[in-house]
Amino acid sequence: MYEKEERMLNEMNRDAGIYTAVVSDEALDAAVRSGMRRGRRMQRSRKRIAAYSAMIATVAAAMLFVVWGGDGGIVEPKEQMAAQGPYPPLTGFDLGENITLNTANQHGMIQPVNQSVTRGDYTVTLNGILVGSQQMEVFYTIQNDAEYHADLKRVEMKRKGSSQSLPYSIGSSGGTRIKPGQTFRTRSDIHMGENQAVPEEMTLSFSIAPYSTNTVHQSSAEGEQVLDIDVSVDMETVQKFTRTIPLNKMLQIESQRFYLKEAVLSPAGIVLKANIPSSNTMKVSGLWDVYLETVVNGKQVRLNSDSAFLPGAGGGDMTYFFDSNILENPKSITLKASGFQAVDPSEMKLVIDTDKKEILRAPDGDLRFGAYTGHTLTVEYEERADRHMGSVSIEPEFVDGEGKKHTINEDAGGLSSSSRSSSDTGISLITQYIHLKPGDYPQPLTFTLSSYPGVMEQAFEVPIR
Amino acid sequence: MLETKELAAAACRGDEEAFYALVTEHRRRLYGIAYSYLHNESDALEALQETVCRAWMKCRKLKHPEAFVPWLIRILINCCVDEQKRKKRMVPVEEVRSRETAAEMVSDSKLDLERALSRMKPKYRHVLILKYYQDMTISDIAHILDVPEGTVKTRLHQGLKLLRQKIEPGGAVFHV
Numbered sequence: 001m002y003e004k005e006e007r008m009l010n011e012m013n014r015d016a017g018i019y020t021a022v023v024s025d026e027a028l029d030a031a032v033r034s035g036m037r038r039g040r041r042m043q044r045s046r047k048r049i050a051a052y053s054a055m056i057a058t059v060a061a062a063m064l065f066v067v068w069g070g071d072g073g074i075v076e077p078k079e080q081m082a083a084q085g086p087y088p089p090l091t092g093f094d095l096g097e098n099i100t101l102n103t104a105n106q107h108g109m110i111q112p113v114n115q116s117v118t119r120g121d122y123t124v125t126l127n128g129i130l131v132g133s134q135q136m137e138v139f140y141t142i143q144n145d146a147e148y149h150a151d152l153k154r155v156e157m158k159r160k161g162s163s164q165s166l167p168y169s170i171g172s173s174g175g176t177r178i179k180p181g182q183t184f185r186t187r188s189d190i191h192m193g194e195n196q197a198v199p200e201e202m203t204l205s206f207s208i209a210p211y212s213t214n215t216v217h218q219s220s221a222e223g224e225q226v227l228d229i230d231v232s233v234d235m236e237t238v239q240k241f242t243r244t245i246p247l248n249k250m251l252q253i254e255s256q257r258f259y260l261k262e263a264v265l266s267p268a269g270i271v272l273k274a275n276i277p278s279s280n281t282m283k284v285s286g287l288w289d290v291y292l293e294t295v296v297n298g299k300q301v302r303l304n305s306d307s308a309f310l311p312g313a314g315g316g317d318m319t320y321f322f323d324s325n326i327l328e329n330p331k332s333i334t335l336k337a338s339g340f341q342a343v344d345p346s347e348m349k350l351v352i353d354t355d356k357k358e359i360l361r362a363p364d365g366d367l368r369f370g371a372y373t374g375h376t377l378t379v380e381y382e383e384r385a386d387r388h389m390g391s392v393s394i395e396p397e398f399v400d401g402e403g404k405k406h407t408i409n410e411d412a413g414g415l416s417s418s419s420r421s422s423s424d425t426g427i428s429l430i431t432q433y434i435h436l437k438p439g440d441y442p443q444p445l446t447f448t449l450s451s452y453p454g455v456m457e458q459a460f461e462v463p464i465r
Numbered sequence: 466m467l468e469t470k471e472l473a474a475a476a477c478r479g480d481e482e483a484f485y486a487l488v489t490e491h492r493r494r495l496y497g498i499a500y501s502y503l504h505n506e507s508d509a510l511e512a513l514q515e516t517v518c519r520a521w522m523k524c525r526k527l528k529h530p531e532a533f534v535p536w537l538i539r540i541l542i543n544c545c546v547d548e549q550k551r552k553k554r555m556v557p558v559e560e561v562r563s564r565e566t567a568a569e570m571v572s573d574s575k576l577d578l579e580r581a582l583s584r585m586k587p588k589y590r591h592v593l594i595l596k597y598y599q600d601m602t603i604s605d606i607a608h609i610l611d612v613p614e615g616t617v618k619t620r621l622h623q624g625l626k627l628l629r630q631k632i633e634p635g636g637a638v639f640h641v
Contacts, residue, residue, distance in 0.1 A: 035518040
């Protein structure tokens with residue numbers, strides 16, 4: 001009689017079964033043990049209170065107060081999951097104000113490695129690693145025993161025992177000048193590609209070459225030494241402190257949408273996975289002014305996003321990487337944003353007449369014609385700190401006044417930009433350089449903008465925990 | 466290896482190892498029930514933790530240790546209901562039900578079902594969840610909820626009827 005309703009319920013049963021199967025035994029065991037510990041503590045508190053009340057009735061209230069202050073009290077703050085890792089704190093590295101690294105180190109989550117490799121005059125020591133679901137921080141020391149400066153050209157991650165690279169991006173590596181005799185301590189952060197986890201076994205390669213002003217901006221140089229260190233990640237500990245929280249929330253402003261899939265919490269960072277539907281009529285490229293707000297011991301702590309994997313031109317998956325303080329057992333974690341970064345794709349055209357030296361069409365009035373000299377066209381705009389900041393990017397193909405397609409001159413520099421900023425006003429003057437091939441172009445020239453600042457404002461708050 | 470009955474009796478006498486063994490044997494099932502109510506891993510694990518805490522504190526007063534597991538599930542259900550009441554979601558926009566076919570999107574009917582269940586009276590919601598989300602028998606449900614089997618059958622029938630009334634074709638959901 002209720003076949004349809006029963007069918008729907010049975011489908012939910014299947015989903016529930018899937019979610020039940022994926023939770024780890026360690027997480028379940030930790031919940032059970034924590035519950036028993038808290039139950040024991042509450043029992044002891046209650047027995048102590050009963051004894052005091054029986055002995056001295058008038059002092060009972062004061063004794064309750066003592067019990068509250070000394071041993072967790074009658075109403076125990078909700079005990080959370082295990083928040084202490086197995087490792088001693090990493091020393092010798094300046095972690096600055098970095099919330100993620102300081103929290104992880106204080107709670108014993110930076111896995112010591114302490115492996116060294118020497119080639120020629122260079123020695124690299126991999127001191128430690130902090131691993132999350134898709135991110136890894138690598139702490140290392142370079143000893144330069146040469147009589148000249150050395151240059152750390154790059155740090156690479158490969159599959160262990162092979163030269164095959166892994167899909168990742170790396171920040172803050174390369175272009176480092178190390179003095180003769182210097183011991184240089186530094187770190188690099190690695191973000192794995194979309195839906196790629198940090199591998200359990202890998203090889204980290206450190207490329208070091210003699211420092212030269214001729215090659216300082218190049219990723220490789222003559223005479224470089226490559227020092228490989230094999231790494232085994234303590235995955236058991238990583239998985240024990242990693243948790244995935246499904247969100248399944250659709251954010252919407254007018255008819256534009258942004259879908260929050262899930263958040264992956266780990267001591268190395270919080271990963272927010274999202275999707276931008278291709279059905280959006282605006283070019284939505286992310287959340288505007290997005291951050292996480294956690295509450296730790298009654299205080300609000302802001303976790304910023306330091307990087308993101310962006311979607312393609314037509315929408316798609318997007319990944320934000322936030323700081324993490326989950327080892328501080330925040331009472332709540334809330335995603336907050338002020339809107340969407342969105343522009344009208346029909347406005348993403350830049351039409352310039354180089355003969356008249358003016359911009360005929362642009363998304364707004366903020367772009368100015370700079371100059372057209374020696375087939376180099378410049379466009380300028382001010383990027384104020386209070387403006388809805390976003391990059392202005394131009395596609396390499398353009399169309400002339402007769403509808404013929406051209407591409408920019410890559411040999412002459414292609415597309416580039418420079419900026420001059422004022423610390424007083426907070427204004428940066430950005431100059432975009434567009435190098436064209438020599439020739440006379442029928443006017444005007446129509447360029448396509450691949451990105452441009454724009455915002456649809458609306459405040460969002462999404463509880464994650 | 467002790468039988469469940471013996472473990473329960475030992476647990477109710479304060480034997481920590483027996484209590485731990487018994488709860489561990491059923492932990493995944495308890496988690497599954499909590500997840501059916503709370504729909505996310507973090508909340509379900511916290512509900513499990515709270516359940517274990519309450520059960521440990523109260524198990525010495527359990528008159529029938531042989532009913533330990535149904536009693537434990539009853540505590541868990543109460544924890545889940547408490548958590549549902551305490552939780553306040555602050556999303557300023559309504560959950561938009563996607564009409565798209567991407568695998569990650571939540572379907573209309575799933576949202577409708579969840580909403581209909583959440584607005585149902587607890588006595589109907591519990592039997593539907595335990596029967597359909599956890600594949601429990603009428604007898605099991607009767608033991609957990611401490612009601613006669615006939616009452617469970619009646620509530621199941623009524624619950625399905627209410628579900629049909631609450632979910633209209635196209636996805637509109639009416640408040641109780």
